[in-house]
Amino acid sequence: MESLEKNILTVSQVSLNIKGSLENIFPNILVKGEISGIKRPASGHMYFDLKDENSVLHAICWRGSVSKLSVVPVEGMEVICSGKITSYPQRSNYQMIISSMELAGQGALIKLLEERKKKLAAEGLFEASRKKKLPYLPRTIGVVTSSTGAVIRDIMHRIDDRFPTRVLLIPSLVQGAGAEKTIAKGISDFNLISGEDRPDVIIVARGGGSFEDLMPFNEEIVVRAIANSDIPVISAVGHETDTTLSDYAADVRAPTPTAAAEIAVPVLSDIMNFLLKSKQTMYSNVNFQIEKRNNYLQALKRGLIHPNSLIENYMQRLDSATERLSVSINNMMNKKEEKITAYKRLLESYSYKNVLNRGYAIIKSENSLVTSVDDLNLGDKVDVHLKDGIKSAEIL
Numbered sequence: 001m002e003s004l005e006k007n008i009l010t011v012s013q014v015s016l017n018i019k020g021s022l023e024n025i026f027p028n029i030l031v032k033g034e035i036s037g038i039k040r041p042a043s044g045h046m047y048f049d050l051k052d053e054n055s056v057l058h059a060i061c062w063r064g065s066v067s068k069l070s071v072v073p074v075e076g077m078e079v080i081c082s083g084k085i086t087s088y089p090q091r092s093n094y095q096m097i098i099s100s101m102e103l104a105g106q107g108a109l110i111k112l113l114e115e116r117k118k119k120l121a122a123e124g125l126f127e128a129s130r131k132k133k134l135p136y137l138p139r140t141i142g143v144v145t146s147s148t149g150a151v152i153r154d155i156m157h158r159i160d161d162r163f164p165t166r167v168l169l170i171p172s173l174v175q176g177a178g179a180e181k182t183i184a185k186g187i188s189d190f191n192l193i194s195g196e197d198r199p200d201v202i203i204v205a206r207g208g209g210s211f212e213d214l215m216p217f218n219e220e221i222v223v224r225a226i227a228n229s230d231i232p233v234i235s236a237v238g239h240e241t242d243t244t245l246s247d248y249a250a251d252v253r254a255p256t257p258t259a260a261a262e263i264a265v266p267v268l269s270d271i272m273n274f275l276l277k278s279k280q281t282m283y284s285n286v287n288f289q290i291e292k293r294n295n296y297l298q299a300l301k302r303g304l305i306h307p308n309s310l311i312e313n314y315m316q317r318l319d320s321a322t323e324r325l326s327v328s329i330n331n332m333m334n335k336k337e338e339k340i341t342a343y344k345r346l347l348e349s350y351s352y353k354n355v356l357n358r359g360y361a362i363i364k365s366e367n368s369l370v371t372s373v374d375d376l377n378l379g380d381k382v383d384v385h386l387k388d389g390i391k392s393a394e395i396l
Contacts, residue, residue, distance in 0.1 A: 015092065016089065022086055032079070044063030060098065065099055126227075144204045145174060146174045151174075180217075186204075187226060190202050203236060224249075232251045235253050356387035364382065
């Protein structure tokens with residue numbers, strides 16, 4: 001009985017032995033599977049299952065490793081995970097501790113991008129109505145790209161050749177883990193600038209690379225930064241045949257970084273030639289109009305009568321009118337005089353003086369005409385008007 005008891009293990013001992021054995025057998029393995037049932041608690045850790053057609057493997061990615069993952073895990077994504085197999089003694093479960101993750105082949109990556117594209121398109125991030133017009137002559141151009149690659153040199157060289165203008169660079173990673181964050185931050189930082197340093201247009205660029213190399217420009221954080229930019233954005237990622245989700249969100253897509261510089265600024269010599277031709281055309285039009293109006297003026301001049309002739313004609317007409325007016329006024333005056341004489345005779349015939357000549361008299365009291373005996377009282381002084389004078393009298 002004592003010997004039997006020596007071989008008895010506790011549950012914890014069994015669990016720890018299993019845990020140690022699993023970790024020794026599977027210290028660093030690669031597992032391919034489809035992500036399912038993602039959980040992200042407040043702790044920052046990530047829990048999910050890796051599954052295939054027949055089995056399920058529980059997986060954990062600790063918070064410190066989550067931020068370093070090269071891809072953002074989503075439901076249904078097929079991935080290859082690196083890590084170790086261990087157990088969870090409290091539940092007698094075995095599980096995989098994930099240290100890194102990558103997509104399982106380009107096919108899975110393309111599938112992921114198609115789903116992401118549909119999602120972002122449904123939100124309206126690629127709508128033509130959101131596109132902003134590029135300025136014709138930007139005073140300042142902002143560039144988000146690597147500070148050490150050939151891309152920034154190509155952009156600067158092309159701008160200097162076409163239309164030298166101010167260029168501001170916010171360096172960023174253009175591939176690898178964390179690149180998408182630096183790209184998005186560069187776009188956002190340019191939008192925070194105010195005053196004369198604020199760019200009129202932003203170029204987001206990188207040179208050619210593999211499908212995987214261009215992945216940062218397919219990440220949501222970059223696409224949203226471009227779509228939300230108040231400053232117009234030109235996307236110039238990879239070669240002409242490469243297309244990323246950033247291209248759909250940008251206001252203008254350029255096939256190459258060099259082409260982005262050509263889109264951003266016109267050719268100075270072309271502008272100078274255009275201005276010169278415009279100046280010549282303007283002068284030609286002005287001279288033509290002057291000549292046209294001069295010819296018109298000459299034609300008018302030939303049809304004009306000399307001022308002296310006009311004056312002589314009006315003087316003659318004035319003399320004739322004056323003569324006619326003089327005759328007309330004399331006739332009118334004679335007729336008026338005849339009328340006045342007739343009115344005078346008529347007035348004299350009605351004059352009260354003719355009545356006085358016939359022996360009548362007019363009596364006035366205080367310059368008022370007396371027409372009735374009732375108007376007079378005893379002792380009133382009156383004036384008696386006769387044909388040959390006036391006599392005063394008193395009423396008795």
